[in-house]
Amino acid sequence: MPGKVSPDDLLAHVFERTGAADSDETVLQGPADGEDAAAIDWPDGDGTLVVSSDPISLAASQVGRLGVPVATNDVAVSGADPRWLTAVVLLPTGTDERALEKIATDIDAAATALGASIVGGHSEYVDQLERPLLSLTAMGTTERFVPTGGAEPGDRVILTKAAGIEGTAILAADFGGDLEVDSDVCERAEGFLEEISVAPEARIVRKYATAMHDPTEGGVAAGLLEVARASDVRLAVDRDAVPIREETAALCEAAGVDPLRIFGSGALVATVPDDALEDCLAALSDAGLEATAIGTVGDLDGDEPELALGDESLTGPIEDDLYPLWEAADADD
Template sequence: MPGKVSPDDLLAHVFERTGAADETILQGPADGEDAAAIDWPDGDGTLVVSSDPISLAASQVGRLGVPVATNDVAVSGADPRWLTAVVLLPTGTDERTLEAIATDLDEAAREIGASIVGGHSEYVDQLERPLLSLTAMGSTDRFVPTGGAEPGDRVVLTKAAGIEGTAILAADFGGDLAVDPEIRERAEGFLAEISVAPEARVVREYATAMHDPTEGGVAAGLLEVARASNVRLEVDRDAVPVREETAALCEAAGVDPLCIFGSGALVATVPEDALEDCLADLENAGLEAAAIGTVRALEGGDPELVLDDEPITEPIEDDLYPLWEAADADD
């Protein structure tokens, strides 16, 4: 099954093998943490660094790649400023594909004010579709980790569940799904909303933890916050915003809106007494958000997401992977 390496395997084989010790590293590899934090040598703020690949979205891979990479920097409290891009293409790919990816990268980076400062590109015999990997960097005076949630905090979600997954469903599978063409067209437009940098700039003033839900959707992102923070998150499924387009496409595809790629939403925890101010500031900035749950202390057992009455402790697989596998099998 494709997807992320499991947290248990990372703990067993990766997190203890990170090269030389360096006292300037404030946050290194850890369960649920998607960005590193490094003290600037002169002590003036913190450098935040994150890397992300994208390969399974056949359409507009460059357009998706920039926000997918920079979101992890934004939710760490930094403004994304620099990017490097590695572009790997199947051997024989038409040069127009490279031009299209580079154009998408350029436009998406300009939209969030980031500069592409380097990278690499080549053709690879073993690839069947383009593979894009980006490293994003930014600086901040206050690093916000995934693992900072405290008991009593409220859980906030911006925009809605499944925004990235909805755009992928419409672009890669929409022609095969029984949905209104107008719904599909609107859903494809969700690609313009993948970045969470605007809401992160607002929420970082209040947040104890922030996280960018990606693979496995909002549900997986919530569980990652719980694991990183060693807490229990109690979330009301009905409180999680799901757009009409997402509901329609997910119903047609037979997938859960909370378990498809979730970039475009920001998961955050904020103190109870800061919740109203946080939501008001988001509304004043023209950004949708909702309180969807509460952070609780563990009373024994493992960190968990309690979605309605269902406790979830094991990593959540993304519902889109079986669709890609089925499509590949039909080719």
Template structure:
């Protein structure tokens, strides 16, 4: 089954194999952390890399936003990008490069390098972006404290909803107008504006990607060694997401979640943070509370207790398509 390498394998085979020791590295590879932080003369350099390999639509747009979201969720403004574009033989690079350029311009980031080539073994394009930015105050995934409130900006499953509409919409029993509206959700994938407003209040920030909001919450809990109590009914989910997820038989909180931002905020700053977001036209909701971990870190999502890594519900759908072909 495709998906991220699990935390146990990363701990055993990856996190301890990071090359030469360097005292300027403030945050290196760790469970739940999507970005690195390096001390440099301009403050702290934040770096994050992410691939897009399965979505069939607008991979360039998704690639830019997913990588830049990780940098923004660490308290920095994305400024520089490198792009690696791997293409099936005969594929057209023009729409990908066009989307990369447009998305980078929207965020205000410069594409400064990369690599592109054709690969016989590929069936769809694979795009991997590295984003970099600077900050004076790095915000980790693992900074949540007991008593903090948990907020979500945007809605759950925006990226996954757009993927469902674009890649599977013709085969789902939904009104075509729902798919049309859902595909526009890719225009809302960036969390850079929300992160700029939240970062002054946040103890931790994280943008949910693979595995959706549920996986993002669990990653905060694991990285912070705490327990997150979440009211599932408080998590915003759009009607298009509900309709497409019901038709596909997937959970809106367990599909790709780019377009939302999770943050933990001290209770005395919660009202100020929510007011700031509302004043700038960004939807947000308080969805739960950070608690101490009684035995092990984890997520309490309604009446469900989750401690094991969460697999994205879209992967079996892609696997079924590949099997049918």
């Protein structure tokens, strides 16, 4: 099954092999379970540099539009404003140059909208690829780094916007023609691509948050579990409280997938102290941004960090429900 390397494999083979990071005092946050961004202390003491890299390949027609917010969201949820980007574009050999032009145009538009500068990268054609692969590194600075692993017992869990925003747009763009869904639903759902960035809400929530995270692969469920694992806590979440848009519900029902287990970019998961909850939600509302309190942070019930999602107890990696759809589509080609 495609998807992220498991936390156990990363712990066994990756996290202990970080070059000179252990002896480098400027590395405030290095590779760790659930942490999607690194934090580096500026040598002159002027704040913290946040760095994150993310690839995107499966939404072939939308890699440029999706790639920038997906990469910069990890910087934004770490408390920084995304400022710089490098882009690596790998294309299948024989790809028409118009594909490169479209990807570059989409990256440019998305970066411009965020006020981020594209400062370098690399592009080439690769025989082994079947679809374009885009990998971006995003950077920004902050005075207060907010980790994924900062949730404390007693905190409240909030979610901005809704579950499955990115996944809904992908379902409409890649599979809408094959699903029994009204065309106007797909048209509205494709418009969700304009909402993938969480930078606007992160700028507000970072004032209050103990932890912030960008749910991507595996959806909101995976993002919540990653917060629990990184923080070594138990998250208790009311599944019925998680907002799901009408378009998401319709497309997920038609495709037979779980709205909480499809790509979740566009939503921000955060934990805030209980006494800061109302102020945080009010600040988001004043800015015209949707947000909902969906659960609480507690001490561990057992030995493992846990996401209690309604009646489910989740401790292991969560696979994204969209991968089997892509595999089936590839098998039919």
